Amino acid sequence: MKQDDFDAIEVNGTKTKLGLFPAVVNDPTAENILDSRVDVYFFGIENDSFIKPSEHENLTLTGNQVIVDEELKKEGYEIGDLFGVTGKDVKYEIVGFSSKTTYQTAPVVFMSLDTWQTYRYGSENTPDLYSGVVVKGEINNLPSNLLEYTTEDYISTLPGYTAQVLTFSVMIIFLIIITAFVLGIFIYVLTIQKTSMFGVMKAQGISNGYIGASVIVQTFLLVAFGIIIGLVLTTLSGIFLADIIPLAVNAIFYLVITVAFFLFALFGGLFSVNAVLKIDPLKAIGG
Amino acid sequence: MKRLIEMTNVTKDFLQGDNVIRALKETNFIAYEGELIGIIGPSGSGKSTFLTILGGLQKPTTGKVLLNGKPFSELEIKEKSKIRLKNIGFILQSSNLIPFLTIKEQMVLYNKITKTKVNQEWMDELFLKLDVGKLKDKYPNGLSGGERQRCAIAKALYHQPSVIFADEPTASLDTNRAYEVVKLLAKETKEQKKATIMVTHDERMLEFCDKVYVIVDGVLSERKSEKAS
Numbered sequence: 001m002k003q004d005d006f007d008a009i010e011v012n013g014t015k016t017k018l019g020l021f022p023a024v025v026n027d028p029t030a031e032n033i034l035d036s037r038v039d040v041y042f043f044g045i046e047n048d049s050f051i052k053p054s055e056h057e058n059l060t061l062t063g064n065q066v067i068v069d070e071e072l073k074k075e076g077y078e079i080g081d082l083f084g085v086t087g088k089d090v091k092y093e094i095v096g097f098s099s100k101t102t103y104q105t106a107p108v109v110f111m112s113l114d115t116w117q118t119y120r121y122g123s124e125n126t127p128d129l130y131s132g133v134v135v136k137g138e139i140n141n142l143p144s145n146l147l148e149y150t151t152e153d154y155i156s157t158l159p160g161y162t163a164q165v166l167t168f169s170v171m172i173i174f175l176i177i178i179t180a181f182v183l184g185i186f187i188y189v190l191t192i193q194k195t196s197m198f199g200v201m202k203a204q205g206i207s208n209g210y211i212g213a214s215v216i217v218q219t220f221l222l223v224a225f226g227i228i229i230g231l232v233l234t235t236l237s238g239i240f241l242a243d244i245i246p247l248a249v250n251a252i253f254y255l256v257i258t259v260a261f262f263l264f265a266l267f268g269g270l271f272s273v274n275a276v277l278k279i280d281p282l283k284a285i286g287g
Numbered sequence: 288m289k290r291l292i293e294m295t296n297v298t299k300d301f302l303q304g305d306n307v308i309r310a311l312k313e314t315n316f317i318a319y320e321g322e323l324i325g326i327i328g329p330s331g332s333g334k335s336t337f338l339t340i341l342g343g344l345q346k347p348t349t350g351k352v353l354l355n356g357k358p359f360s361e362l363e364i365k366e367k368s369k370i371r372l373k374n375i376g377f378i379l380q381s382s383n384l385i386p387f388l389t390i391k392e393q394m395v396l397y398n399k400i401t402k403t404k405v406n407q408e409w410m411d412e413l414f415l416k417l418d419v420g421k422l423k424d425k426y427p428n429g430l431s432g433g434e435r436q437r438c439a440i441a442k443a444l445y446h447q448p449s450v451i452f453a454d455e456p457t458a459s460l461d462t463n464r465a466y467e468v469v470k471l472l473a474k475e476t477k478e479q480k481k482a483t484i485m486v487t488h489d490e491r492m493l494e495f496c497d498k499v500y501v502i503v504d505g506v507l508s509e510r511k512s513e514k515a516s
Contacts, residue, residue: 200383203344205372207365210400282344 001130005143013137016051019044019116020131024086025109027075037086038075040068041103044116044130051134052110053098061112067096069107074243090119104158105246180260184268187219191272195279203281212273219269220262227258288319290356291449291482292341297350297360299336299505310336312505313350318450318482323473325493326486327510328502334486335454337502341484342375342452343367355449372400376443376481378453378472383439384427390438391423394445406445413441417471433464437471444475451476453485457492469495 001017009015021042030036045052047060056067068077072094077083082091092111101108111119117126142148149157156162198211231254238247299311311333318324328334339345341352343359352360354374359367377383384393391410398405414420417437427435436456443451453472457465469485473495476483485496493499499510 197385200377200379201385202368203342203371204377204383205368205370205375206400207368282339 001132001146003128005146006133008141008143009133009135009139009146010141011135011137011139013135014050015133015135015137016046016049017044017113017130018049018051018132018134019113019120020103021116021120022106023109023119025083025092026086027077028082028084028091033084036075038072039106040072040109041106042116042119043103043108043110044113044120045110046113049134050136053096053101055098056096059096061095061110061115063112064090064092064115065095065111066092066115067098067110068094069101069109070097070099071102071107073097085119088119104161176257176260180264183223183261184264184271187222187265187268188272188275191215191269192275195275198276199279199281199283202279208277211276215273215276216266216269219265219272223262223265227261288321289480290317291320291354292359292484293317293353294341294347295350295353297340297347297352299333299340299345300348310505311340311347311507314507316341316500316507318484320449320480320482321477322497323476323483323485323495325496325499326484326502327488327490327493327499332502333505333507334502336505337507338452338454338484338486342377343371372397373446374448374450376446376448376451378436378439378443378451378456383442384435386427389424389426390419390441393438393442397446401446409447410445413444416475417441432459433461433467436460436464436468440468440471440475444479444481447479449481451481451483453483453487455487456485457487457489462491465489465492 006015006017019042021044023040023042024037025040026033026038027036043051045061053067059067061067077094079094079096081094083094084091092109092115098108098110101110113130114126117129121127121129139148201211202208235249237245238249241247294314294316297311297314297316298309301308301310314337316337326334326337336345340347340360343352343354343362347360350360351358354370359370362370384390385396388396394410395405397403411420414423417440419434419437419441422430422434422438427438430438436459439456443453451472456472457468460468469492472483472485475481485492487493500507501510502508
């Protein structure tokens, strides 16, 4: 994109230029530079841009100064360190770390737009070009040669994103449905196994209502304990496997799963109660 | 003596295909307080039908059952269940204990259901009498056959029912344990002024009974008991 394009976009809000390019960075001080390579995304931004990490909004990026995602801390980088770029004779200095700034799961390296353009197009006769414009607010006028995306739409255009998310979503949904079914059947079988005992209890005069209510309450407690243990284990897995598996806690998703599990278990419990009501105490005591 | 449970002109018919089978012919029966009554008879003779009609688990085709002098067999299922819970104790062949409750919890369950206070004094007395105090915190699966039946008797007596039904209470026990259990049952029946009706195949146990009835082909008739002879 050129400056003319930028100027032609009329917005009710703010707009900022963004340069975007993938890179592979390395640690020039490492014993084996090849082993120190990390895939990143270079984001060229204006110094007053609203997409600059909020924790460094007062920091002015000059020359080869960069703000990097804290993922790079795991590679041993600290503030003041320099890193190189594979295939280029250039070094960048880390002046700050940002959190939760990844693009296509790769850490983002924020740099000034000039620095990005030099990296992208070379230092001689560097053109004033960039990848796109990010708008905060509404677009009133967009030149016909440009395309407009909402954040969600743009994310879905990322290579492989939609296919990956769809595949995982279908897997997760089926897993939840199967688990909920198994849970319901498990509760039913667990209750039916006690048929003779319920028969004896009924022969002794314990009412259907008491036995049915006990089955439902115990089902509720069993599922509640199971869900609590499941959530604790998920959280612990998230903490201990955070370096390997990115885990986002989505409260609504957890809530939906919890409600689904409760419903299916109670459904199984209700089927069980129906079976309990039909138990003939006469048969239970061998009459 | 007070009549605790009685049957008047009771019969029970079952349909088998198009045929009506009379499983229990016209039966009259009375159990007084303090009586241990033995019921014997071959398999399929109608013992269980007799016991389950008496316990309100089946309705008689004709006739009626009175419990503590009040009509019992004609009541609705729900009413009968309530009365059974309070007035009848069951001791079954495989014991009437709930596997996942300790012996003490089995007793307390009655209080929970009926929303009554735990009678700790009576519970301790029962534990002492039946020598199951050291078993009170154990689960039925951790007990021997004899211990289980002693605990089942304790449970059957805990809510102080007027009538106890014991269906083959010694079936899973060796001779010594069987004698021990029936002796205990006889003793408690006398001391607590209950009526205990015990169905058994083991004629050796009849020596502790005050009366013995024989059922053959649905006909109940009294036999002079071993004890009386």
